[in-house]
Amino acid sequence: MSKKPISSDSCLNMTLDSVRESLIGQEDTIIFCLIERAKYPINSPLYDESVAGVPGSLLEYIVKETEALHAKVGRYESPEENPFFPENLPPLIVPPYNIPQVLHPSGISININKTIWDMYFNQLLPLFVREGNDGNYVPTATCDLHCLQALSRRIHYGKFVAEIKFMDAPEDYSPAIRAQDRATLMSLLTFENVEEMVKQRVEKKAMVFGQEVSLNDPDNKKGKYKVDPSMVSCLYGEWVMPLTKLVQVEYLLRRLD
Numbered sequence: 630m631s632k633k634p635i636s637s638d639s640c641l642n643m644t645l646d647s648v649r650e651s652l653i654g655q656e657d658t659i660i661f662c663l664i665e666r667a668k669y670p671i672n673s674p675l676y677d678e679s680v681a682g683v684p685g686s687l688l689e690y691i692v693k694e695t696e697a698l699h700a701k702v703g704r705y706e707s708p709e710e711n712p713f714f715p716e717n718l719p720p721l722i723v724p725p726y727n728i729p730q731v732l733h734p735s736g737i738s739i740n741i742n743k744t745i746w747d748m749y750f751n752q753l754l755p756l757f758v759r760e761g762n763d764g765n766y767v768p769t770a771t772c773d774l775h776c777l778q779a780l781s782r783r784i785h786y787g788k789f790v791a792e793i794k795f796m797d798a799p800e801d802y803s804p805a806i807r808a809q810d811r812a813t814l815m816s817l818l819t820f821e822n823v824e825e826m827v828k829q830r831v832e833k834k835a836m837v838f839g840q841e842v843s844l845n846d847p848d849n850k851k852g853k854y855k856v857d858p859s860m861v862s863c864l865y866g867e868w869v870m871p872l873t874k875l876v877q878v879e880y881l882l883r884r885l886d
């Protein structure tokens with residue numbers, strides 16, 4: 630049987646509404662990933678560089694090896710995907726997927742995953758994961774990887790948001806881009822009312838998705854959530870949206886190159 634290349638047309642016809650729809654859908658993914666990770670305790674040997682019989686920590690090794698496999702089968706062909714360890718990724722073993730490129734070439738390679746990695750492990754994880762060590766290191770690492778990928782995809786989606794905003798009003802953005810004026814770009818692309826709605830919506834989603842469901846004794850666990858809804862709202866307000874805006878600014882600064 631002959632084998633054909635696969636292709637996709639998912640990037641075409643984007644609008645500000647459609648990219649916002651995608652961001653809303655990604656909220657679900659992020660919240661479910663956090664809920665899954667919260668099932669395990671911190672499992673700190675996973676992050677300890679001196680414990681495992683692998684280079685770096687066990688977590689780092691699992692992420693690097695998973696990314697290498699995914700690179701071979703084309704994950705990073707998609708402009709929505711950015712690796713945490715872009716150095717020395719193996720080449721594709723499948724034919725290229727020919728995904729239509731909507732981004733400006735100078736902005737495609739923007740990658741702030743180092744910042745996302747530090748934020749996730751140093752600031753976020755201790756806020757929603759309990760102390761302890763149950764030995765489930767590989768399932769825990771898989772959850773960490775899913776959280777990291779979901780956050781990274783959401784934050785780097787700022788490239789698409791910035792492209793749409795620029796295409797909708799090049800006359801507004803171009804002077805600030807030529808002047809390399811970050812502050813003006815930041816204020817042009819900021820919608821405080823949208824940010825407020827995002828924070829309220831993710832808090833509500835965390836309540837709905839993370840409620841305890843019990844057939845007997847329905848009131849017993851009322852008000853208990855699998856991840857703290859106010860923590861999810863803070864995550865968005867303090868890190869996810871500011872980092873998405875940082876990606877937008879970085880993208881716009883290169884948009885006229």
Ligand SMILES: O=C(O)C(=O)C[C@]1(C(=O)O)C=C[C@@H](O)C=C1
Nearest residue numbers: 790818819820821823824870873
């Ligand atoms: O919806 C937008 O316009 C975006 O740029 C996305 C986003 C976000 O990260 O959710 C970022 C900046 C805006 O102030 C509002 C929301």
